[in-house]
Amino acid sequence: MDLLERLVTLFAENGYAAVFIALLLCGAGAPLPEDITLVAGGVITGLGYGNVHIMFAVSMVGVLLGDAGMFLLGHHYGARILQWRVVARVLTPERYAKVQEKFERYGNRLMFIARFLPGMRTAVYITAGTTHRVSFLRFFLLDGFAALISVPIWVYLGYFGANNHEWLVMWIRRGQSSLWALGGIILVVVLVLWWRHRRRVAREAGRES
Template identity: 50%
Template sequence: MEFLIDFFSGYGYFAVFFVLLACGFGLPIPEDVTLVSGGVISGLGYTNVHIMLVVSMIGVLAGDSTMYWLGRIYGKKILRFRLIKPLVRGGRLSAVRKMFDKYGNRLLFTARFLPGLRAVVYLVSGITNRVNYARFVFVDFCAAIISVPIWVYLGDFGASNLDWVEEQMHKGQAIIYVILVAVIAFVAWKIYKMKKKKKVKINEAN
């Protein structure tokens, strides 16, 4: 995080936007660390935190949208691109496709909190054309407006104490994962109940 803070301090909003855009392509830099670092330089007086929030939101949505449109325009051909191959290795593509078939658009929302699969989910959503861009960006925005402000304002608030910020980040990440698991479990339970109810109706009809 110290490296990002130094980098952002020198180049401001543009640097934050650029790194977030690159994160959308699967750059191995945690998005939450990038957002917190952007908030830190605001707390140190290099930028305005509210403008930083807007820039961060635009950067996040632009990165995600780029992956969507790459999949939408090139289709499965994009999977042969050298920069894309590392994202879909290790069975990730197959796993995401199965998740998409099972959870549909709900996966788009939870993808914001799945760093290892986020870029692949957005890519597959474009390839399969299961969702139009208006709905994609709306769902992505609804997820981003939850996480992005939290990280940016956390960095701004604790700019003078990075150890405290890192401690809160770890706590926040743990809470997010617990909530995510709970949401996934709830959705799976609802789907199971719907299928069970449908099966009962079919049996009664017969």
């Protein structure tokens, strides 16, 4: 966890602003793990360099702004954004086609799932914008709901484990696996509710006819 230690040092010296900027870079596809960045932000509050509740708020804003920025860039420039050298490193034409295929299969639910898929978030959010199949409000609500699950887990984990490095590393590893499982469970619940809603609508339409 050398990266975690380096981020803790950087954030302790520069405070909330450094965490905020780092999270914007995460949203832009920089090779910086968002979960480790959030944990580092929590750690410095546990060490007395800030307030954990303020750190949570700052982290939420940084995460959502970074994600929204990618969506809006895709929405404004469309597929032309794939020609940008910086974007092409994150979203190759092959990857773009693959994400589009997943949108066809999972629809808007993919935007919620993406938050729990490290390395896929930026590609999914840019693609969501380029497709013009979803409004910004829907995107923001889905992404915000997912962030309300993941962001506090990482920030408060860092806060409570600030003085116990071994315990913290253990729970980071467990947390990474648990978030995948949690995201899967929530997806299954959403699909079941959607399926039941469709059946109810179909039954009501059958009675009316």
